[in-house]
Amino acid sequence: MSGVNHNAFLASCMRPMLRRRLSDALNFRNRYLSTIRSLPKATTTNLRSMTPPIAILGAGPSGLLLGRLLNRANIDFTIFERDSSAMSAWGRDGSGTLDLHEGSGLLALEEAGLLDVFKKKARYDVPLTIANMDGKILVKLDENQDTDRPEIDRRDLRSMLLDSVPKDRIQWGVKVEQVQQELDGTMAVHFAEGGSETGFRLVVGADGAWSKARNLLTPAIPEYSGRYYLTSAISPANPFYSIAECLVGTGNYMSMGGGRVVAAMRLGDGSYYTFAGLSLPEAWRHENAALIEDAARLREVLVKEHFADWATANTDLIANSDGDFYVWPLYGLSVGSLPQRSMPGVTLVGDAAHLTPPSGEGVNVALFDSLQLAQQIVKHGAHSLDRAIEEYERSMWPRARETIEDAAVKNEMFFAEDAPAGLLHAFTDGFQNGGEK
Ligand SMILES: Cc1cc2nc3c(=O)[nH]c(=O)nc-3n(C[C@H](O)[C@H](O)[C@H](O)COP(=O)(O)OP(=O)(O)OC[C@H]3O[C@@H](n4cnc5c(N)ncnc54)[C@H](O)[C@@H]3O)c2cc1C
Incomplete structure (x- = not known):
């Protein structure tokens, strides 16, 4: 190549090649765009980005904690939440304050690396006073003592969990209407406003009382x-x-x-x-x-x-x-309405699985469910999600049954004609059995 400008030679060879590549790229882009424009909105979403394997319905305590744990394990997911923004939900209409328990709610936060943040917001000085309808105070518990069941405002718990999940994993203002299994076995999530997202290998119903995923497992609705x-x-x-x-x-x-x-x-x-x-x-x-x-x-x-x-x-x-x-x-859901079988591609956590009238356990069991599900997903890997669900549900459904039965007993105590007599007996029995409330 002596006497020839090396760069000019390369450029003259490259130009037609580049032109061809450019033209191929433009053709591809035009074909891609016209395909996209002719497709319904849902499929468009999937072409734009790879569908994550897991869809979580609901950004409540259970959905957010599951997201947090999956994120820490580098497992991809997306959360669909009907509230229009983080600010629009869980205001004063939330459930006030929640007490978190060792072995369930607190354990889940610890495993998610959130215990230190929780402690900054939590209250440990929470005396409990129980009175009868005549205003007679019958019991004062834990006065001036640190409780082993610290309390946190519901809205603080949510904002703590929200801060722990990457913001781009949550789609706000998306109300799920229906979840369906496609012919190829993947799951589709349909939205109330129209449109859907497809191609999920697992949909987790973390969408509370009126879960849109529950009907795939049981025809029961809350009573x-x-x-x-x-x-x-x-x-x-x-x-x-x-x-x-x-x-x-x-x-x-x-x-x-x-x-x-x-x-x-x-x-x-x-x-x-x-x-x-x-x-x-x-x-x-x-x-x-x-x-x-x-x-x-x-x-x-x-x-x-x-x-x-x-x-x-x-x-x-x-x-x-x-x-x-x-x-x-x-x-609440009744014990009899709990599903007897597992279905690949879908599972439930929290209230979606075992809604009860308030009993002081709901959020704890919800967080614990998510911990257990995340652990099974991590153990089996994102390629073996059905195995993970099977193992998760093996302990979750008995826990759901226990949660429902426990809440029924507590609610009968709260609302009994002679209340708080039953509650006081339960406290006494609890103390005789090693201080458990
Ligand atoms: C009055 C009251 C008091 C309570 N007090 C206590 C207490 O003291 N202690 C305790 O442990 N528990 C208490 N609970 C229960 C506790 O709040 C729940 O058990 C807990 O919040 C369940 O968490 P979750 O994530 O499963 O569901 P949720 O908290 O219900 O969260 C579900 C999320 O899904 C979203 N969602 C719902 N439907 C859709 C949809 N179709 N599409 C997209 N998103 C959707 C919701 O907006 C929400 O963000 C109380 C409940 C009530 C009602």
């Missing part, structure tokens, strides 16, 4: 318990606040009797989350929409009509609350 919780708040600026503080302190106050409950819990910002539990027809919230909007009138109706035979020491917590009301009709 109404006959009871509602109506929740409100007492803020530090409330003139009644100092009286609430005397009664509830830094922990929880529960009064019960005659088939009803009045309770208050201290939140992280110092305010009190109050709730009244009572028997109402299932359709009550629809038939009383205007009353629910009118908090002052609802307070009056509750105190004068539903809790008229209660001591004012208790009902003052309702009468003097200053927030709007949030109404929770309480639903």
Whole structure:
């Protein structure tokens, strides 16, 4: 090649090659774009990026913790959440404060590397006062002692979990309508707004009470318990606040009797989350929409009509609350409705698997489910998800049964005519059996 400009020679050879490559690339791009434009939205999504193997429905405690654990194991996933943003959910309508237990909720946080963050937000000074409907205080527990069941506001737990999952793994404002198995065995997730995403090898229903994945495993739907919780708040600026503080302190106050409950819990910002539990027809919230909007009138109706035979020491917590009301009709799954079989490609965690009326265990079991599922997925690898589900469900369904049975017993204690007699017996038995509550 002497006498020839080496670079010019290379350039003259390369140019046609480059031109061909460029033209091939452009043709490919045009074919790709026209294919994409002619496809429905869902398939478009899958061409844009590789479908992760796992779809998690719901960014509640169970869905987020599962995401956190999978992320730490470098297993890809996507979370679909119906709330439009992190800010829009779990505000004051959440469940107030949650206590996390050793061996379940706390263990799950520890395994997820979140225990230190949790401890910064958690409260360990949480006395429990139990009174009857006459306002007579029967028990004060753990006063001025560190509890082994630390409490955290529900919204703090969620924001802690949210911060622990990469932001791009959560799709907000996406309400799942249906989950289906495709002919090739992969799973498709269909959205209420239209469109779907396909090609998942596992869909995990972490979408709570009305899970859209549950019907693949059981035809059962949650049954109404006959009871509602109506929740409100007492803020530090409330003139009644100092009286609430005397009664509830830094922990929880529960009064019960005659088939009803009045309770208050201290939140992280110092305010009190109050709730009244009572028997109402299932359709009550629809038939009383205007009353629910009118908090002052609802307070009056509750105190004068539903809790008229209660001591004012208790009902003052309702009468003097200053927030709007949030109404929770309480639903649960029955033991008989739990699935008898496993199905490849889908499983459930948390309330989706074993919804119960509140019993103090729900979030703990939800977090523990996710820990157990993540451990099985990591153990078997993302290529063997069906094996992982099988093993996970082998211990999860018996746990679900236990959770449902335990909640039924506790709720009967809370709402018994002679409450809190049963609860006090349970405490006494627990203490005789080694201090377990
Ligand atoms: C009034 C009340 C008080 C409670 N108090 C306690 C307590 O003191 N202690 C305790 O342990 N437990 C308590 N619980 C129960 C506890 O809150 C639940 O057990 C726990 O939150 C379950 O977590 P999860 O992640 O399984 O479901 P959830 O917390 O219900 O989260 C489900 C997530 O899925 C999303 N979602 C739902 N449907 C769809 C859909 N179709 N598409 C996409 N996303 C969807 C929801 O927006 C939500 O973010 C209480 C519950 C209630 C109602």
